[in-house]
Amino acid sequence: MLKRAIALLVLCICPTALGQSDFAAELPRIPPRTPAESAAMIKVIPGFKPELVAAEPLVFSPVAIDFDEDGRAYVCEMVDYPFESPQPLGRIAVLTDTNDDGVFDKRTVLADKLAWPTAVICFDGGCFVGSAPDIIYLKDTTGDGVADERKVVFTGFGKQNVQGLLNSFHWGIDNRIHGATGTNGAKIAPPKTIDTKPVEAIDLRGRDFSFDPRKLDLRPESGGAQHGMSFDDFGRKFVSSNSDHIQQVVYDDRYAAASPSVALPPARVSIAADGPQAEVFRISPVEPWRIVRTRLRVSGAVKGLVEGGGRAAGYFTGATGVTIYRGDAFPAEYRGQAFVGDVGSNLVHRKIIKPTDGVLFRAERADAGREFLASEDIWFRPAQFANAPDGTLYVLDVCREVIEHPASLPDSIKQHLDLTSGRDRGRIYRVVPDGYKHRPTPKLSTASSEQLVELLNHRNAWHREAASRLLYERQDQSVLTSLNRLAMSSFEGSRATLPEARIHALYALNSIGGSDHLFAPLGDMFLRQADRPEVLRHAVRLAEKDPRLAQDIAWITRDEPELALQRLLSIGLLKSTGAKANELTARAIADLLKIGSADPYRQAAAMAAVSGDVGDVFWQAIRDHGSLNDPKTRQMLRSLARLSAAIGKPEEMARVVKAINSVLIDNNAEAARQSVAGIVEGARLRRSGPTPEQILTGRAAELLAGLAEQARKGAADASRPIADRIADIQIVGSGPFAQAREPLSALIGKLEPAEVQVAAVAALGGYTDVQVGEVLTSAWPRLTPAVRLAAMDAIIARPDRALAFLTAIEAGRIPATDLDASRLGRLRQSKDANVRKLADTLADKSKLSPRADVVKAYGKALELKGDADKGKAVFSQSCASCHRVGDIGTEIGPNLATMKARGADAVLTNVLDPNREVNGLFVEYVVETKDGRSLSGLLAGETSAAITLLKAGGLKETIARTEVEKLRSTGLSLMPEGLERQIDPQAMADLIAFLMK
Numbered sequence: 001m002l003k004r005a006i007a008l009l010v011l012c013i014c015p016t017a018l019g020q021s022d023f024a025a026e027l028p029r030i031p032p033r034t035p036a037e038s039a040a041m042i043k044v045i046p047g048f049k050p051e052l053v054a055a056e057p058l059v060f061s062p063v064a065i066d067f068d069e070d071g072r073a074y075v076c077e078m079v080d081y082p083f084e085s086p087q088p089l090g091r092i093a094v095l096t097d098t099n100d101d102g103v104f105d106k107r108t109v110l111a112d113k114l115a116w117p118t119a120v121i122c123f124d125g126g127c128f129v130g131s132a133p134d135i136i137y138l139k140d141t142t143g144d145g146v147a148d149e150r151k152v153v154f155t156g157f158g159k160q161n162v163q164g165l166l167n168s169f170h171w172g173i174d175n176r177i178h179g180a181t182g183t184n185g186a187k188i189a190p191p192k193t194i195d196t197k198p199v200e201a202i203d204l205r206g207r208d209f210s211f212d213p214r215k216l217d218l219r220p221e222s223g224g225a226q227h228g229m230s231f232d233d234f235g236r237k238f239v240s241s242n243s244d245h246i247q248q249v250v251y252d253d254r255y256a257a258a259s260p261s262v263a264l265p266p267a268r269v270s271i272a273a274d275g276p277q278a279e280v281f282r283i284s285p286v287e288p289w290r291i292v293r294t295r296l297r298v299s300g301a302v303k304g305l306v307e308g309g310g311r312a313a314g315y316f317t318g319a320t321g322v323t324i325y326r327g328d329a330f331p332a333e334y335r336g337q338a339f340v341g342d343v344g345s346n347l348v349h350r351k352i353i354k355p356t357d358g359v360l361f362r363a364e365r366a367d368a369g370r371e372f373l374a375s376e377d378i379w380f381r382p383a384q385f386a387n388a389p390d391g392t393l394y395v396l397d398v399c400r401e402v403i404e405h406p407a408s409l410p411d412s413i414k415q416h417l418d419l420t421s422g423r424d425r426g427r428i429y430r431v432v433p434d435g436y437k438h439r440p441t442p443k444l445s446t447a448s449s450e451q452l453v454e455l456l457n458h459r460n461a462w463h464r465e466a467a468s469r470l471l472y473e474r475q476d477q478s479v480l481t482s483l484n485r486l487a488m489s490s491f492e493g494s495r496a497t498l499p500e501a502r503i504h505a506l507y508a509l510n511s512i513g514g515s516d517h518l519f520a521p522l523g524d525m526f527l528r529q530a531d532r533p534e535v536l537r538h539a540v541r542l543a544e545k546d547p548r549l550a551q552d553i554a555w556i557t558r559d560e561p562e563l564a565l566q567r568l569l570s571i572g573l574l575k576s577t578g579a580k581a582n583e584l585t586a587r588a589i590a591d592l593l594k595i596g597s598a599d600p601y602r603q604a605a606a607m608a609a610v611s612g613d614v615g616d617v618f619w620q621a622i623r624d625h626g627s628l629n630d631p632k633t634r635q636m637l638r639s640l641a642r643l644s645a646a647i648g649k650p651e652e653m654a655r656v657v658k659a660i661n662s663v664l665i666d667n668n669a670e671a672a673r674q675s676v677a678g679i680v681e682g683a684r685l686r687r688s689g690p691t692p693e694q695i696l697t698g699r700a701a702e703l704l705a706g707l708a709e710q711a712r713k714g715a716a717d718a719s720r721p722i723a724d725r726i727a728d729i730q731i732v733g734s735g736p737f738a739q740a741r742e743p744l745s746a747l748i749g750k751l752e753p754a755e756v757q758v759a760a761v762a763a764l765g766g767y768t769d770v771q772v773g774e775v776l777t778s779a780w781p782r783l784t785p786a787v788r789l790a791a792m793d794a795i796i797a798r799p800d801r802a803l804a805f806l807t808a809i810e811a812g813r814i815p816a817t818d819l820d821a822s823r824l825g826r827l828r829q830s831k832d833a834n835v836r837k838l839a840d841t842l843a844d845k846s847k848l849s850p851r852a853d854v855v856k857a858y859g860k861a862l863e864l865k866g867d868a869d870k871g872k873a874v875f876s877q878s879c880a881s882c883h884r885v886g887d888i889g890t891e892i893g894p895n896l897a898t899m900k901a902r903g904a905d906a907v908l909t910n911v912l913d914p915n916r917e918v919n920g921l922f923v924e925y926v927v928e929t930k931d932g933r934s935l936s937g938l939l940a941g942e943t944s945a946a947i948t949l950l951k952a953g954g955l956k957e958t959i960a961r962t963e964v965e966k967l968r969s970t971g972l973s974l975m976p977e978g979l980e981r982q983i984d985p986q987a988m989a990d991l992i993a994f995l996m997k
Contacts, residue, residue, distance in 0.1 A: 266941025615655025645682025
């Protein structure tokens with residue numbers, strides 16, 4: 001009923017509302033509540049309750065918090081949100097609980113006049129603060145509570161968007177400080193030293209960072225979400241963005257940088273089972289300004305995104321602060337669960353993190369039909385969270401009447417609001433279980449180093465991390481023996497040693513004593529292999545530092561997904577530094593490649609680990625002749641052969657060819673054929689050097705002679721599985737264009753499955769021949785919508801193809817309306833003068849109807865009776881290349897389960913006006929390469945080595961950073977406008993019926 005009421009309220013437009021300029025009557029100010037009143041309006045699931053631990057005048061606008069070793073809270077007060085003040089108003093306040101009753105009662109301002117402070121972490125008696133564009137170190141050395149030391153240690157963080165600033169400082173399990181860059185990006189200048197040599201700035205766009213607080217050696221880390229970053233007990237990293245509330249970071253950026261010849265899948269992956277912008281259950285009334293703004297946007301009276309297709313609430317719009325609970329106050333089953341705030345909906349959402357068969361996790365809603373915590377008070381704005389010294393979960397409430405970017409509000413609404421309302425308020429809560437009793441606040445500053453080692457085995461994560469930090473600060477060599485004992489023990493006395501404690505002990509040994517002190521415990525772990533996979537995973541990471549241990553990584557026979565991935569990543573990193581794989585290492589890589597062949601992360605990591613020793617691994621992979629009948633093994637051999645030819649080392653290619661000639665041809669002809677196909681594909685990828693005919697000798701050369709003909713027949717055989725046909729299409733596309741043109745063209749525009757046609761288009765798109773444009777242009781009238789998306793990407797990738805297509809439009813062979821506005825806009829910016837001229841002419845002649853008019857005209861589709869079965873056919877033809885429902889289609893665009901939750905009107909609006917509400921996750925990016933290509937798609941991932949684009953039909957294209965000339969966002973949806981040309985109102989009604997079924 002609440003959803004229906006909201007929708008009716010938003011969509012019910014009175015005749016005079018749109019024309020009026022003063023909405024004062026509809027925009028009453030919402031009065032604030034006292035701390036006690038607001039606390040009483042918070043509802044938590046049974047078994048828990050909120051407790052207020054600080055409020056104004058003790059704290060104002062809290063957005064980040066960290067606790068020092070004695071439990072004092074260092075709080076970032078972002079008082080000047082959302083405007084940048086000429087005289088910055090931000091502060092770091094230190095809160096103290098002087099009587100140890102669990103409630104803060106003393107406030108000291110450590111530093112003021114800070115510009116938008118958004119992150120803080122304690123270190124060595126002071127704290128590092130994120131205050132864009134800087135990271136500043138603050139310390140009080142005189143004892144008066146005020147920082148007299150104030151030093152900029154890094155600078156260059158972006159500050160163009162107040163909601164995309166750096167944030168979330170955490171002490172990592174590796175004894176480094178980790179932070180989230182935010183969506184503004186950064187180009188970081190290193191701290192000034194006596195070395196005056198120029199140093200290139202570190203570009204953090206799309207990535208996070210870490211730094212050693214002693215050495216100040218900032219380096220990129222995988223991540224790149226918006227606001228919120230957290231680690232679990234074993235160092236797994238999770239991040240959040242406004243409209244993608246929980247994402248997993250799978251691997252460190254340094255591994256991608258170590259293997260530029262092999263592109264790893266994107267490191268950051270959305271893992272919410274209910275979709276990035278999932279449904280939420282707010283209990284507070286929807287803000288009047290949000291209702292009025294949505295109404296005006298729906299009507300077209302003002303520009304901007306239509307939230308929820310006309311619903312003002314009910315889904316994540318301001319997800320922030322993802323935090324993994326790691327305390328010891330909640331029941332044990334809550335440890336490892338994720339908590340995410342939505343500042344726009346006044347709630348805290350809970351997710352259960354579950355493993356899958358591979359390295360990815362799945363985050364499932366924990367509370368059916370409600371939220372873990374929600375408030376009836378609009379002023380409740382939970383922006384960040386913290387695992388606290390007392391084992392509870394702290395909730396930071398910025399406490400504002402309005403949380404919204406000023407640019408997102410039209411003046412006609414903004415004039416009635418005060419976006420600074422609440423600067424004089426702020427609350428901090430902790431959530432406690434029923435029966436909780438406050439325990440004394442720890443005073444670790446007086447603890448001995450031996451006591452700190454004991455605290456590494458504490459069940460509360462705060463104690464472990466505080467002890468790790470203090471041990472790192474002290475650098476006390478006297479505890480090395482105790483640390484070594486802890487690292488090597490499974491049990492200590494009668495009390496079980498936590499696996500987390502052993503991991504912390506290993507990193508402490510490395511940080512205090514150096515890698516020499518890791519030799520014994522790591523060697524013991526590799527020999528016994530009895531630890532939890534999480535412990536072994538960190539042991540493998542640390543073994544990278546000692547050449548004596550590096551080869552021992554191959555001795556590990558355990559194959560749990562995360563451990564297997566880490567072994568492969570570490571081997572690849574070591575080999576990038578010049579290490580040579582021995583036979584045992586080559587065998588380990590081959591075995592892991594077989595086991596993880598279905599996991600794209602393990603497969604890519606294995607290929608990266610193979611680099612430089614392809615021949616050895618290839619021979620190890622074929623030692624079991626019986627496994628050659630397994631299609632996964634054959635695919636692996638094909639991938640290895642492809643890599644050998646792509647890298648182009650003569651000795652490696654020769655070893656692969658020798659294996660084909662002396663083993664595969666006699667024992668498994670199909671495996672031999674697949675391997676030869678890999679050589680052909682790899683040689684083409686390299687674009688220079690020896691041809692397949694020059695690489696393949698002996699009987700392998702005879703296979704090559706018949707390979708192309710077999711592939712042409714296999715690709716055209718409609719009775720074969722689609723996956724096999726696509727594999728043959730790739731072989732055909734690896735040969736000369738003169739031989740590939742006819743068989744590939746024959747598959748396009750015919751009664752072939754869309755997947756087959758898209759594969760053929762992609763194969764044609766890989767050629768540089770000018771005739772590709774003619775082939776695609778002539779086939780265009782026969783292409784279905786799904787295939788047209790792929791064809792259009794190929795057409796506009798090169799100027800000669802675009803020119804052929806525009807010429808066909810000018811000649812009347814292709815309707816001008818077939819070129820959507822966003823692609824036309826790209827062509828108008830082409831570097832080719834002839835393309836620009838034709839595109840400009842076409843733009844003057846063809847104009848799409850205003851989107852608001854189209855949406856209004858199709859409004860009748862909401863009243864027509866739809867046929868879900870017919871709608872399924874519409875979906876398959878027009879939507880399945882980028883969306884998935886059940887087992888139909890490819891999930892590239894927004895999750896349609898979320899769209900269903902928003903209602904039929906949302907479906908209608910988003911289909912017909914895709915650029916009205918463009919989630920940042922689905923914005924089109926364009927990569928211009930140094931060889932003249934223009935490639936587009938969703939930005940699926942960025943690493944130090946490459947950029948990955950996701951295209952229609954699920955195709956991925958990875959471009960090495962060395963090939964990129966320019967990367968830019970179009971600001972538009974990947975989905976083209978103009979779908980009304982293919983779907984009439986009745987078909988739209990059918991489509992909506994199918995999606996809502």
